[in-house]
Amino acid sequence: MDITEVPVSNNNKGKNNEYKKPKNKSVTKERNAVEPKLEPKLEASETAFPPTFSVSEIKNKQRRHHMFMKFKLEKSKLKLQVKKKKKKEREALGDKAPPKEVPKTIENQRVYDETTVDPEDEEIAFDEGTDEFSAYFNGLTNPKVLITTSDRPRGRTVRFCEQLATVVPNAHVYYRRGLALKKIIPQCVARNFTYLMVINEDRKMPNGLVLCHLPDGPTAHFKISSVRLRKEMKRRGKDPTEHSPEVILNNFTTRLGHSIGRLLAALFPQDPQFVGRQVATFHNQRDFIFFRFHRYIFKNEKKVGIQELGPRFTLKLRSLQKGTFDSKFGEYEWVLKRHEMDACRRKFQI
Amino acid sequence: MADSSRLCSVFLGSETGILKGVSLSRKQAFNFCNTQHLSRDEEVRVLVWGDRAETDLLLGARDGSVKTFSLEKGSFTETRSCGDPQEGGFTGLEVLEEGGLVTCQETGTIRVWREASSAPVAEVVTGKNVCRMRQNPAQRNKMATGGKENGLKIWDLENPKNPPAFSARNLKDDWLDLKRAQWVRDVAFMPQSEKVVTCTGYHQVHIHDPSSPQRRPVMEMEFGDHPLTALSLPTGGTSVVVGNTRGEVAVLDLRKGLVRGALKGLCGGVRALQCHPSLPIVASCGLDRFLRIHSLEDRKLQHKVYLKSRLNCLLLASQREEWGGGAGAGGEEVKKEEEGGEEDDEVWENMERVEEQGKRKSTTEEEEVLKRSKKGED
Numbered sequence: 001m002d003i004t005e006v007p008v009s010n011n012n013k014g015k016n017n018e019y020k021k022p023k024n025k026s027v028t029k030e031r032n033a034v035e036p037k038l039e040p041k042l043e044a045s046e047t048a049f050p051p052t053f054s055v056s057e058i059k060n061k062q063r064r065h066h067m068f069m070k071f072k073l074e075k076s077k078l079k080l081q082v083k084k085k086k087k088k089e090r091e092a093l094g095d096k097a098p099p100k101e102v103p104k105t106i107e108n109q110r111v112y113d114e115t116t117v118d119p120e121d122e123e124i125a126f127d128e129g130t131d132e133f134s135a136y137f138n139g140l141t142n143p144k145v146l147i148t149t150s151d152r153p154r155g156r157t158v159r160f161c162e163q164l165a166t167v168v169p170n171a172h173v174y175y176r177r178g179l180a181l182k183k184i185i186p187q188c189v190a191r192n193f194t195y196l197m198v199i200n201e202d203r204k205m206p207n208g209l210v211l212c213h214l215p216d217g218p219t220a221h222f223k224i225s226s227v228r229l230r231k232e233m234k235r236r237g238k239d240p241t242e243h244s245p246e247v248i249l250n251n252f253t254t255r256l257g258h259s260i261g262r263l264l265a266a267l268f269p270q271d272p273q274f275v276g277r278q279v280a281t282f283h284n285q286r287d288f289i290f291f292r293f294h295r296y297i298f299k300n301e302k303k304v305g306i307q308e309l310g311p312r313f314t315l316k317l318r319s320l321q322k323g324t325f326d327s328k329f330g331e332y333e334w335v336l337k338r339h340e341m342d343a344c345r346r347k348f349q350i
Numbered sequence: 351m352a353d354s355s356r357l358c359s360v361f362l363g364s365e366t367g368i369l370k371g372v373s374l375s376r377k378q379a380f381n382f383c384n385t386q387h388l389s390r391d392e393e394v395r396v397l398v399w400g401d402r403a404e405t406d407l408l409l410g411a412r413d414g415s416v417k418t419f420s421l422e423k424g425s426f427t428e429t430r431s432c433g434d435p436q437e438g439g440f441t442g443l444e445v446l447e448e449g450g451l452v453t454c455q456e457t458g459t460i461r462v463w464r465e466a467s468s469a470p471v472a473e474v475v476t477g478k479n480v481c482r483m484r485q486n487p488a489q490r491n492k493m494a495t496g497g498k499e500n501g502l503k504i505w506d507l508e509n510p511k512n513p514p515a516f517s518a519r520n521l522k523d524d525w526l527d528l529k530r531a532q533w534v535r536d537v538a539f540m541p542q543s544e545k546v547v548t549c550t551g552y553h554q555v556h557i558h559d560p561s562s563p564q565r566r567p568v569m570e571m572e573f574g575d576h577p578l579t580a581l582s583l584p585t586g587g588t589s590v591v592v593g594n595t596r597g598e599v600a601v602l603d604l605r606k607g608l609v610r611g612a613l614k615g616l617c618g619g620v621r622a623l624q625c626h627p628s629l630p631i632v633a634s635c636g637l638d639r640f641l642r643i644h645s646l647e648d649r650k651l652q653h654k655v656y657l658k659s660r661l662n663c664l665l666l667a668s669q670r671e672e673w674g675g676g677a678g679a680g681g682e683e684v685k686k687e688e689e690g691g692e693e694d695d696e697v698w699e700n701m702e703r704v705e706e707q708g709k710r711k712s713t714t715e716e717e718e719v720l721k722r723s724k725k726g727e728d
Contacts, residue, residue: 328577
């Protein structure tokens with residue numbers, strides 16, 4: 001039996017021993033035999049910095065953790081020194097200092113999407129001019145929204161639906177009563193509804209949204225997360241009034257983004273003369289759509305004060321289906337395929 | 351325009367009525383249309399070659415008109431009205447040997463049109479709700495139709511009044527004794543035999559054999575949970591490529607009924623699939639506005655082209671130079687090697703004249719012989 005004696009009393013030494021780790025894993029077996037000979041050599045060099053091995057190869061969890069903490073501390077010290085040096089140089093140079101480097105963010109590094117819409121593209125302009133929303137964007141129809149939930153909704157979802165109904169003008173909340181969506185849709189069309197919104201609930205929390213444009217329009221299925229109802233909001237203003245809000249759509253650049261943007265914009269009536277000072281914002285970032293509802297007031301030409309009213313929630317698009325709601329036999333225009341699409345961290349679809 | 355149409359190797363029809371051509375070698379896409387006169391009524395439903403030489407394209411549009419596009423001239427040469435827009439869009443458009451057109455619309459009437467006549471020469475009523483009509487490439491007067499609650503039927507156009515040459519029977523009733531629903535979405539004739547492959551809206555793939563007495567499907571396979579919308583047969587005859595409404599495209603094995611592999615990349619419903627007649631390549635297009643070309647051997651994506659409208663149908667120009675470019679390039683390389691070989695021969699000939707080098711050669715040969723003999727001894 002080959003028993004290599006590793007000194008237990010001197011903990012430090014034991015940890016230093018691990019430094020003598022060759023890169024080749026096949027040699028690790030030899031290491032144990034070699035260790036006792038090399039101990040005296042290593043006593044001189046405390047920390048061979050930078051080490052020629054990775055901390056993850058230490059099998060002992062406590063020692064590995066300790067090593068990693070030390071490693072991180074040294075790294076952050078280095079970083080601080082570099083920063084201080086740079087700052088000194090900057091001050092020394094004064095005006096001639098090079099411009100500050102822009103930090104890399106995922107939005108900066110976003111892979112250019114070839115489906116990004118060019119505003120002057122005639123084909124896309126024609127496509128959008130004659131799609132299912134053309135009636136709304138040409139001013140021919142006014143939105144009328146039906147909000148409902150999945151069957152037997154619980155308190156939070158019910159309150160969320162009521163608050164949504166105050167945010168979206170001309171919205172009506174109806175209790176679901178276990179009816180099939182495919183049967184509700186022809187009745188809605190007959191009563192001139194333009195949108196059907198179904199909030200899906202799971203474990204007393206709203207978690208999904210099916211937004212169906214009514215005459216024969218696309219159906220979008222979103223996942224809802226981080227819902228904050230009115231009473232949970234800090235420093236909020238009074239309840240929203242009956243005025244139609246303005247709509248702000250941020251960062252819907254690709255073709256799919258355009259479709260979704262139009263879908264969300266068509267929920268609100270079009271009126272260039274804004275009356276109430278309320279605004280609904282749909283902000284797209286990294287394929288998540290953030291909804292906020294504010295009231296603004298211009299204090300002077302350059303300063304605006306805003307108060308957040310109303311619920312806030314985040315949406316993530318799961319699928320866009322052509323035609324009204326028909327999840328089994330409908331044709332999908334876009335489907336989120338998790339492992340295929342999420343492979344690159346810098347590539348987004350909306 | 352004429353040049354660009356000659357360069358294109360893939361032609362696609364879109365929902366906005368634009369005929370698009372894509373040249374893969376140059377990575378360019380061309381729109382063959384008149385931008386001022388676009389309309390959704392001209393949505394292209396079917397595309398077919400006008401003749402075997404692939405010089406003319408025929409497009410079937412939603413308003414019932416069939417347009418001819420000439421590749422030489424690069425423009426539309428003719429428009430005919432071949433159907434009523436109220437009868438639904440075209441589900442099949444084929445060309446007959448003797449120069450006639452066969453059209454089929456969703457209400458199910460197959461019509462045969464001859465040149466310069468505004469009324470159909472012959473009509474065959476195939477039932478309601480036809481989703482697809484295809485022509486047998488071997489026997490050009492046989493047409494197969496299928497649709498919702500309308501099973502596969504093979505019609506002989508030479509005897510339009512007769513009942514269909516083959517009418518498939520529905521599957522056996524299920525365990526509750528209820529009739530199985532049938533919805534044939536796409537049909538394809540298998541090249542070397544009489545068999546017909548169909549894919550259904552209930553995610554099944556059936557093979558029917560008209561030559562056998564069995565009218566029920568000879569083979570039945572299932573794939574996925576969503577309706578299969580497009581189907582194509584690669585050369586080889588043992589597999590089929592299907593696509594469904596969610597953008598899942600897979601290669602299925604026809605002998606065992608198993609999935610061989612999936613072609614990844616599509617994220618919208620597949621509207622059209624076509625396999626190249628000689629190369630192991632499949633082109634797919636759909637609602638996600640992209641044309642994708644996958645290789646069938648390793649199922650990898652070879653080309654992806656963004657075309658800004660939703661695409662309805664596609665056609666591969668199989669006789670284009672850029673497909674044969676692979677073989678041509680190989681030929682060129684072979685020629686170069688041969689030339690190189692010739693040069694080498696000359697060099698060796700030059701060397702052989704010098705005696706010393708010749709001796710060296712012979713000595714090395716002798717050494718090799720010795721080594722071999724030694725090895726033999728060992």
